[in-house]
Amino acid sequence: MIVWGAGEASSEHRHHSVQLILALTATLRIRCREGEPWHLCDAALVRADAPHEVDARGATVLIAFVEPESPLGAALAARIPVEIAHITAAEAAQWRGAVCAGGSPSDAGIRRWLEADLLGGHFPPTLHPGVRRVLRHVRNHLHEPDALSLRALAVVAGLSPSRLMHAFTASMGVALRPYLLWLRLQLACGELMCGASATEAALQAGFADAAHLSRTCRRMLGTTPMAIAASKARSKIG
Structure with missing residues (x-):
């Protein structure tokens, strides 16, 4: 599931998906748990089932919830050594350019971004x-x-x-x-x-x-x- 729109502040939560959050405008704050320091960044990846809080007020954001057993989920999970991986400003800028190639997010732009920039050569884990x-x-x-x-x-x-x-x-x-x-x-x-x-x-x-x-x-x-x-x-x- 991929959504985009005005950013909000969330309380601590977790879910069975790898989460990608990209600030299309401004920046966002993210942390693992209440009481821990916030990290300011342009984009982040969150491991499946990891607790986290996001404060994206004032930003326009794109959020992807990706099943970890999918090819894309496997590709993203490989980039998350701990609970949250912060994406560099340079890479986030590349992602914005791909997603908003026509000036705003589009289905076609997002699909190209997923396939070209994120999927790579990863394949899903073997399932019974x-x-x-x-x-x-x-x-x-x-x-x-x-x-x-x-x-x-x-x-x-x-x-x-x-x-x-x-x-x-x-x-x-x-x-x-x-x-x-x-x-x-x-x-x-x-x-x-x-x-x-x-x-x-x-x-x-x-x-x-x-x-x-x-x-x-x-x-x-x-x-x-x-x-x-x-x-x-x-x-x-x-």
Whole structure:
């Protein structure tokens, strides 16, 4: 998921994705945890599941949430020796030039930037074949809770439920249920950006109610559904 728009301040949070944040204008501040010193930079990479806070108020930012098991996620993760890697001003300027080649971000410019500047020659980590089948299945059935039960997913994987949970964690670096929650949160964010209310987005993505969605947003994104809906950021989910 890639979003861009007016920057905000987030509370400490973490999520199962590699995060790239690029200030298209001005600069941003980032740190791992509350109480630690802020680092001022133009861009940063955050390791999957690493706690972090971002203060990008006053800047226009582009944020990419990238699955670590994807080719791009593997390429970015290789550049993050600790929890947060700060990008040099020179490289961030190159990224801005690629993203905003036409004067403002565009789908075509972002795609070229991802493929030419970030992807490189990296390939995704080897996944258990049953886990790979589950990944394809859940992306096509996020709107169907019954299709995402452990028993149903075990049938898709061709494994016992206990073996699937073990294989999934070993392949993905995160347990099955937290991973599904992250996908549903991405779906809800997309609904919010398309104009849905918090209640509508919650129900569409399989959350119990708007309060459940709000708690998950705060924990995994450091913000609220209302802030996401109000940001009017453009989004691309793929």
